[in-house]
Amino acid sequence: MKRVSLVQVGFGTVGGALIEQVVENRPLWRERFGIDVTIAAVAGRAGATIAGDARGIIDAELRQLVDRRRSGTGDPAHGSVAEALPGILQAGPTIVLDAAAGEGTVDIDVQALRLGAGVVLSNKAPLALPMSDPRSSALWAETSSTGRLKFEATCGAGLPVISTLQSLLDTGDRVREISGTLSGTFGAIFSAVGSGVHFSQAVKDAKAQGYTEPDPRDDLSGLDVARKGLILSRTMGNSIDLNDIEVHSLVPDHLADVSIDEFLNRLSEQDPDIARQADESAAAGLSLKYVM
Amino acid sequence: MKRVSLVQVGFGTVGGALIEQVVENRPLWRERFGIDVTIAAVAGRAGATIAGDARGIIDAELRQLVDRRRSGTGDPAHGSVAEALPGILQAGPTIVLDAAAGEGTVDIDVQALRLGAGVVLSNKAPLALPMSDPRSSALWAETSSTGRLKFEATCGAGLPVISTLQSLLDTGDRVREISGTLSGTFGAIFSAVGSGVHFSQAVKDAKAQGYTEPDPRDDLSGLDVARKGLILSRTMGNSIDLNDIEVHSLVPDHLADVSIDEFLNRLSEQDPDIARQADESAAAGLSLKYVM
Known part of the structure; x- marks a missing residue:
């Protein structure tokens, strides 16, 4: 079965909920799409928990990580996503999920793209860097509808705003104005x-x-x-x-x-x-x- | 350059506008996506105009077809899409666009899927046939998010309702209720x-x-x-x-x-x-x- 490894960066409200959704729904994805989605690493501010092998972190440990984080009793993990990423990529297709807030995760996002991974952001800060920052160019180079960086969750929460905008532009529409209560x-x-x-x-x-x-x-x-x-x-x-x-x-x-x-x-x-x-x-x- | 042939079935308000959009935007699609989109056939109620070769119907003739149809002076075309489809498919990837109204185009849609083409509907009738009609099964078998039949325009006009619903279901959400003023x-x-x-x-x-x-x-x-x-x-x-x-x-x-x-x-x-x-x-x- 085809395997996709996820690397969860940023492990607060959004990241925790995402891990729970993966644990809950991956049997469905195996059955319906023939894809085995594993979580290869979970990184918070203190450090990362890295899976021991390509089968990923087991469900029980993932649940424990989320629970401990919520109750504030988590003993900090000490792994490094930056060091682990090349090995994870070697094992197969990888997607880095950046659900952090702020610019602290930009280097990981850029490294992941450079190594050939997909990157999915709910974190807005990496896409709001000054254009003069070379990391900004590296990220925006992959934001077209066929690129490897997805950022639907940065605007409009669960509404498909970004993909709709891209589809309109791709097919030749011109945007006159965008207006909304985006908060x-x-x-x-x-x-x-x-x-x-x-x-x-x-x-x-x-x-x-x-x-x-x-x-x-x-x-x-x-x-x-x-x-x-x-x-x-x-x-x-x-x-x-x-x-x-x-x-x-x-x-x-x-x-x-x-x-x-x-x-x-x-x-x-x-x-x-x-x-x-x-x-x-x-x-x-x-x-x-x-x-x- | 990769070529995609379109077969436009149903040639009223929607179909005419679609042809104009293709003529207007295909230079953009060539440049941006490296895809040459041609129109291999245009079918109204009386019959179809079929392109002479794989380069498709030329822009001037397409514009004339649309203009004549609008002014009601079109001399009816006599080609048959059903007969032309196998040859069009042999020349390369093909998408049948059904912008008709009613069930008269169902056989073409089913034939196109059977031959390996993509089918895009704004026409709701083919997807509203009784489930006992074998053509219904043939169409619905290709409606998953990875299938070859797309029908975004059947509900919610230009809003991405269908793809959003499919994405929610694919990732494990359950729908409690859908409500709206859908007309x-x-x-x-x-x-x-x-x-x-x-x-x-x-x-x-x-x-x-x-x-x-x-x-x-x-x-x-x-x-x-x-x-x-x-x-x-x-x-x-x-x-x-x-x-x-x-x-x-x-x-x-x-x-x-x-x-x-x-x-x-x-x-x-x-x-x-x-x-x-x-x-x-x-x-x-x-x-x-x-x-x-």
Whole structure:
């Protein structure tokens, strides 16, 4: 049976859920597609757990890794994905899944492509590097619809936004404009504001429900949405950088560097301004949203 | 350069636009994908125009075919796709595009699959045949995500509904429910009704704008929506037939067999009932729609 090895890089909420889905569904994939999907390595921030042989990490160990990570009792692994990758590739087709956040995994992604692996990103940061960074060229060279780097999950969550855009462009359509509320976090916050909740309370509620980053300013700054806009624009062939994008931040300058608690406490200073904008929108028959 | 031959079956609004898109975009496809896309045959109801050699029908003749068809001055072609298909297939990879309406093209679709061609349908009827029809099995056997029959355009127009559903199912998700307003015709009609237009007038307006079939009863009967529901359900692996689906027809029994003009004139008899439903919906803060 044909075998495909996965290397899971970034092992938080997304990475853990992905491992569980692989464990749960690979009997189906064996039966339906004749493909044996194994997990050759799982890498967190501290280090990686590497499988002993080509059969991959066994289900019981994968479940234990996920459980320990969730309960915070994981003893850190010490393997190195960078060192293990060439051997894993030699054993057969390999896909690196980068579900981390931030630029710390870019070198692994680039190495994987260079070695001939496929790379799948939910992590937006590698595709938002400055164009002048040579790693940016290495990654974007594989992003066409026939390339080895897939990044559907970076924009629009589970909706097929990237593949649809690529298909439109491949077949000859021209894009006039892309517009949308590309952030589930802002979506939740402004839905609440629209039904009368104070902005600061809506942010606290969204954080309590797990919709925001640990520091909600990472969402409210608009950086996450700007990265999505950048990825869509580059997918359309534009050579632009993050600082070419005008971002409307909802984090006041004087609250940019205080603690998270102080930020959340003092965010109510913004409530009147946001409420005024929401009221003006409602008076015009519209809803206040954070739009790209 | 790799060559792919297209056989265009069904040569109305959709088929004509498709031919124009191929003529316009194939220089792009040659350059970007190294694929030379030619049109080997164009078949309308009267007969087919077949290319003289593997280079396909030339652009000027294709444009003339489309123009003549639109102006209604086309002298009917007399070629037979069924007879030409084996020869076209021998020359290389071939895709049959069925943009007709109705079951008249089913035999061509089945023949094409049997000969090894790809088949792409916007025509819903072939996939809505009774399961007991052996041609139904022949078609559905090629509808998996790795099969040779593609039917994205049968549901949801340009939205990637079918491929998304297949991808969800392939990777192990289970579908609880699919719901939507799967008809652009009903969408236009009930948007108008929602803003106070009489139902009968909304139907006439939709017809005047080209949103309905020539006989609007083909839309209002719900058959078109039922076919889409059937295709989605069968894609999920259910073995059901059209008559297993409960359809709410907006065509009163006593107007089912009168002329189109009489139907449109007497449709206003339905206005009070539809208006009452729309008012009840609005009173509950809802909108009246035709939902699957």
